[in-house]
Amino acid sequence: MIRVVLADDEAMIRAGVAAILSSDDEIEVVGEAGDGRAAVEQVRLTRPDIVLLDIRMPKLDGLGAATEIRRLHPETGVIMLTTFGEDVYIERALGLGASGFLLKSGDPRELLAGIRAVADGAAFLSPKVAHRVIAQLSGGRSARRAAARDQLESLTDREREVLTLLGSGLSNADIAARLFVVEGTVKAYVSTILGRLGVKNRVQAAIIAYEAGLIGN
Incomplete structure (x- = not known):
């Protein structure tokens, strides 16, 4: 419930x-x-x-x-x-x-x-x-993309993969099923990603993924 x-x-x-x-x-x-x-x-x-x-x-x-x-x-x-x-x-x-x-x-x-x-x-x-x-992200796209890609430098390949799925709107359970891991592992990845990117939540992380070109734009 x-x-x-x-x-x-x-x-x-x-x-x-x-x-x-x-x-x-x-x-x-x-x-x-x-x-x-x-x-x-x-x-x-x-x-x-x-x-x-x-x-x-x-x-x-x-x-x-x-x-x-x-x-x-x-x-x-x-x-x-x-x-x-x-x-x-x-x-x-x-x-x-x-x-x-x-x-x-x-x-x-x-x-x-x-x-x-x-x-x-x-x-x-x-x-x-x-x-x-x-629409907001479309303005100054080149500068935003460069800044976002710089932020991604702190992530491992696996963390980038999780970020891409997160940015596509998948839940922790969906990501776990896609990557063949347990949901607790995904939660740990998400927590690490938010910390390394310096953002408060998944929406802000998804915006960075969009700006960096990890997901379609």
Whole structure:
């Protein structure tokens, strides 16, 4: 069972999202919050697998709540859920360590897929968000590619292979099956890769893999 805390200051939005989540027998909403402070407290009390955070909330916005949750409960996956697709929010959310970014205007199936992906140790960006990220990466590509390739110098061949699969959106279990190793070995590789690249999460690592040309662009 994937345990989820849902935070949004609009009660009707929370009800709608909760209804979508309840349609999946393997997802359970264990807490709700109407502001960022309450979201942090709900995560503390329930220790969910995933927290869904709206960007704009009173008392403490979603970005501030994400910062607190990542600091206090790094085992909880953070997914930002918002109506706002501005690049500044995407960039800041990913920089804070969010593992997913979904738009409220997206297909409900994206919401369920995102929760499952992040719970499984992968990262998930809605297609519209992924398009924006890729568009950002297109600017100054030569300099970015050179910098990214320099970062990859610290990785072994095997670690680069894991990074390539990670950047392609595969979960730890999928990578383990592909490489014929146990999942614990993949987790160890991912932890080492994040440390050597100096990034906080899989999304940031995947961006480096994209910039370096390890995955299609």
